[in-house]
Amino acid sequence: MLKVKQINRKARDWPKIFGWIFLPALLVVVWQVVAGWLNQPWIFPTATRVTDQLIHPLREHYASGSLLSNTLVSLLRVVIGFTAAAVAGVSLGLVMGVSRTFRGLLEPLTEFLRPLCPIAWLPFAIVVFKLKSLPQLLGLDYTRTIFDEVQLGMIFVLFMGGFFPILTNTLDGVAGVRRNYLSLARVLGANRRQSFFHVYLPAAMPMILTGFRQGIGLCWFVIIAAEMMTGSDSGIGYLLMYASDQSAMDVVIAAMVIIGSIGALLNFTMLRSMRIFVRWQGKE
Amino acid sequence: MRTETVNGVLAKPGMAVELKGVHKRYLSDSGTEVDALTEVDFTVKKGEFVTMIGATGCGKTTLLNIIAGLETVESGEVRLAADLRLGQTIAYVFQHYTLFPWRSVLDNVTFGLRMHGVGRRARNKKARELLSQVGLSEFENSYPHELSGGMRQRAAIAQTLALQPKLLLMDEPFGAVDDSTRRDLQRMLTDLWQQNKTTILFVTHNVDEALLMGDRVLVFRERPGKILGEFEIDLPRPRNRVNIAFTELFIKVRQTLSVDLD
Numbered sequence: 001m002l003k004v005k006q007i008n009r010k011a012r013d014w015p016k017i018f019g020w021i022f023l024p025a026l027l028v029v030v031w032q033v034v035a036g037w038l039n040q041p042w043i044f045p046t047a048t049r050v051t052d053q054l055i056h057p058l059r060e061h062y063a064s065g066s067l068l069s070n071t072l073v074s075l076l077r078v079v080i081g082f083t084a085a086a087v088a089g090v091s092l093g094l095v096m097g098v099s100r101t102f103r104g105l106l107e108p109l110t111e112f113l114r115p116l117c118p119i120a121w122l123p124f125a126i127v128v129f130k131l132k133s134l135p136q137l138l139g140l141d142y143t144r145t146i147f148d149e150v151q152l153g154m155i156f157v158l159f160m161g162g163f164f165p166i167l168t169n170t171l172d173g174v175a176g177v178r179r180n181y182l183s184l185a186r187v188l189g190a191n192r193r194q195s196f197f198h199v200y201l202p203a204a205m206p207m208i209l210t211g212f213r214q215g216i217g218l219c220w221f222v223i224i225a226a227e228m229m230t231g232s233d234s235g236i237g238y239l240l241m242y243a244s245d246q247s248a249m250d251v252v253i254a255a256m257v258i259i260g261s262i263g264a265l266l267n268f269t270m271l272r273s274m275r276i277f278v279r280w281q282g283k284e
Numbered sequence: 285m286r287t288e289t290v291n292g293v294l295a296k297p298g299m300a301v302e303l304k305g306v307h308k309r310y311l312s313d314s315g316t317e318v319d320a321l322t323e324v325d326f327t328v329k330k331g332e333f334v335t336m337i338g339a340t341g342c343g344k345t346t347l348l349n350i351i352a353g354l355e356t357v358e359s360g361e362v363r364l365a366a367d368l369r370l371g372q373t374i375a376y377v378f379q380h381y382t383l384f385p386w387r388s389v390l391d392n393v394t395f396g397l398r399m400h401g402v403g404r405r406a407r408n409k410k411a412r413e414l415l416s417q418v419g420l421s422e423f424e425n426s427y428p429h430e431l432s433g434g435m436r437q438r439a440a441i442a443q444t445l446a447l448q449p450k451l452l453l454m455d456e457p458f459g460a461v462d463d464s465t466r467r468d469l470q471r472m473l474t475d476l477w478q479q480n481k482t483t484i485l486f487v488t489h490n491v492d493e494a495l496l497m498g499d500r501v502l503v504f505r506e507r508p509g510k511i512l513g514e515f516e517i518d519l520p521r522p523r524n525r526v527n528i529a530f531t532e533l534f535i536k537v538r539q540t541l542s543v544d545l546d
Contacts, residue, residue, distance in 0.1 A: 104363035183354055188396035189371035189447065198395070202386040280385035283429035 020100035024179060045250040053254035061251055064242050065234065069257055074223050074235040079159025080134070080150060082219045088159070089166030089215070092206055096167075097174025110167060118119065118161035118222045119229075125153035126231055148236045154226055159238045161222035173207025174200050178191075206274065206281040213270035220263050293489045297361040298452055300329040300483040301351055306360035308346055308509075319508035320346045323360075326502055326511055335478055335498030337491055337537065343509030344487045345379070348453045352376050352483070368451050371399075375449035375455045383428040384439035387414065389439050390424035396447040407446075413493065414442040418472060434465035441473065445480070454532075456487045458493065470496055474521060491537050495530060496523050504541045513540045 028047050035046040053059070057068035064070070096103040129152035135143045137152060177200055185199045187235050227237025243251035274281070292446055295302045308321040320343050328334050338344055349355040350362060353370040383392045390411055397407035409516050413423050418438040437457050442450060458466045474497055477484055488494050489540045494501045495517060515537060519529055 087514070178381055180378060182383060183376075184378065184381065184384070185395075185399070186371060187352065187376040188355070188443070189399040190395075191399075194399050198399075199384070202384070205386065278386070280427055280429055284381065284385045 027126040029191060042085060042247040042249055045253065049250040050257065052251045053250050054257060061239060061243060061248065062246065064239055065240065067236070067251070067258060068253060070234060070236045070239040070255075071147075071209060072264070073146060074227065074237065075262070076146055077154050077235065078158060078216070078219045079148055079221050081155045081223075082162045082216050084155065085159045085162030085215055085219070086166055089163045089211065090170050092176055093167045093170025093208075093211075094196070094200065094204070095169045097204070098196060103171075109162070113160075114164040116156050116160075116169070118218070119225050121160050122153065122159050122226055122229055125156040129156065131231075154223070155230075157226050158219050158222055161218045165209035165214035165218060166208070169207045169211030173204030173211075176207070177203040206278045209270065209274045209278060213267065213274070216266050216270060217263065220259075224259055288445055293361060293363045294465060295365045298330055299327055299363075300330045300332070300365050300368065301440065301485065302361070302363040303327070303351075304361040304363075306347075306350065306362060307358045308350065308355070309358050310346075321350075321357075321509040324503065324509060324511060326514070327484060328485055330450075330483055331481045333474075333486070333497060333499045334502060335486045335488060335494035335500070336502045336504050337488055337494040338509075338543070339489060339506050341516055341543075343506045344504055345359075345455050346454050347504075347509065348485070348487060351451075352453055372447065374453065375447060375451070375452040376453045377437070377440050377444055377455065379456045382457070383443065385428050388425050388427055389420060389431070392428070392439060393442045393446055395443060397480070400447070410446055411442070414445055415439075418442045432465070433461045435470060437461065437469060440473070441476070445476070445482075448480075452484045454483050454484065456488055457486075458505060459489070466490075466493070471522065473497065475486035478521070491534060491541070492525060495537065496525065499536030501533075501537060505539060 004089050032047040035041075035044045038044050041049060053067065057071075058066045060066055065073075078195060093105070096106055132152045132204035133148050134150040134152065134155070135141070135145075135147050142148060177254060181199050181203055223235065224240075226232065227235035228241045232238045236259060240252055240255040240259075243249075243255065303324050303326055306321055306324040307319070309317055309319050312318045314444060322348065336344060336347075346355060350357055351364070352374055383389075384395065387395065390408065393411035393414055394402075394407040397410060401545075402410075412421070415424055418441055420435060420438055420442065423431060423435065423439075428439070429531065433441065440457065460471050461469065470493060473484075473486075486494075486497060498517055501515045503514065504510070505512050515533060517533065519527075519533075523530065525531075525534075
């Protein structure tokens with residue numbers, strides 16, 4: 001019995017092992033060979049040149065900072081923008097999901113703004129907020145910290161990117177709460193406020209986390225695109241664009257590897273937290 | 285016409301529930317009016333264990349919802365004893381979704397107490413007592429999806445008993461478990477009832493179950509819902525189903541039910 005299980009497991013796992021190790025290794029080898037043969041590093045650098053950039057993340061590139069410092073700037077912007085989007089999206093989603101009045105009033109507006117690409121907001125946001133940073137908003141001057149790089153325009157665009165998936169998923173989660181659980185809570189003496197916190201909120205939690213996952217993925221997309229626009233002077237998207245202007249293709253590809261890895265890591269983290277926080281999902 | 289009668293007029297002393305000429309209509313999905321209940325009259329005495337039997341349908345659930353105060357009636361009267369109130373002294377065990385899947389067993393049992401503002405220590409103490417009574421002490425930290433169907437219903441019973449209800453409404457609570465588990469649950473519920481003397485109205489579609497537990501069995505017809513007959517079960521507990529008196533009653537109930545089928 002046990003043996004059969006083990007064999008099945010091995011048989012099932014081979015594509016995974018192949019996909020995680022052999023295929024990427026093959027790709028790198030082909031890349032290295034082709035790039036070496038071309039010998040034009042400003043167009044197609046070898047894997048070793050890109051790896052060299054990746055293992056020296058503190059190396060300064062011209063006057064634009066390092067891979068690490070720019071990555072941190074992008075991550076900080078995303079964390080702040082996403083947090084704002086999460087707070088607003090969940091609150092509004094809960095209120096709209098519970099109250100027909102609020103939903104009726106606000107849904108036309110959200111349905112109109114939702115399909116609008118967040119990047120389309122960027123020129124508007126930059127004009128409105130100029131290049132004001134978060135510390136300046138709080139009345140501080142130049143703080144000489146990484147926070148000086150967090151411009152309000154960027155945060156606004158990130159907010160627009162993260163807000164709608166979180167709002168719509170929360171709304172769907174609340175609207176889809178089984179009536180049985182509401183009846184059960186009522187029978188056990190819950191009032192409206194208690195039902196909100198003890199039934200609607202936990203019952204909508206799987207959908208809220210799905211919204212977070214989509215939202216943070218979208219924020220990561222949006223920040224890279226926003227940083228590549230003119231007017232930006234920091235962030236991993238900016239460094240990628242700047243390095244391309246300098247024909248430093250090894251830095252460009254290193255930045256792409258970092259962007260892809262962080263995106264995958266964010267997604268993986270959200271999936272894991274879903275498995276931890278809503279273990280009951282799909283098992284009612 | 286809509287008459288708000290639940291908790292309005294009080295039942296006579298000694299009575300927990302009195303229904304007179306209760307009529308309930310609802311709109312089906314296709315838009316036609318369906319009579320869910322017509323002219324339903326019956327009473328439940330305080331401390332009585334009444335079982336209600338009928339084919340599976342929605343009429344019996346509607347009836348329980350009306351008594352609980354979750355649904356209103358078109359006409360007729362629903363009279364409850366003065367001390368019966370939804371969310372306080374009326375408990376209800378549903379057929380499905382009886383536990384919150386996001387709460388552990390212990391947190392499910394303490395839910396009602398928490399809603400009533402009982403402190404953590406006191407509610408956990410009470411919940412642990414109840415969990416040991418229903419034999420789930422070792423599972424207080426488990427989640428509903430980790431329990432078997434029978435264990436889930438035990439937890440649901442503990443959850444409703446935590447508020448020390450005066451009236452316990454049960455809607456086919458043992459419908460989804462296997463036979464031997466069902467017998468254990470029946471025995472457990474009968475024991476709990478004998479200890480606490482709670483009034484119970486128990487709906488089932490299993491004739492055996494109705495006769496094994498009830499002081500009185502109401503035979504219910506569906507579509508539209510109506511009471512066809514009632515039987516006093518004057519047999520000592522624990523009851524034995526391999527017994528002439530039991531079998532005679534079984535046949536009578538079956539005959540009353542099959543009148544409905546013809």
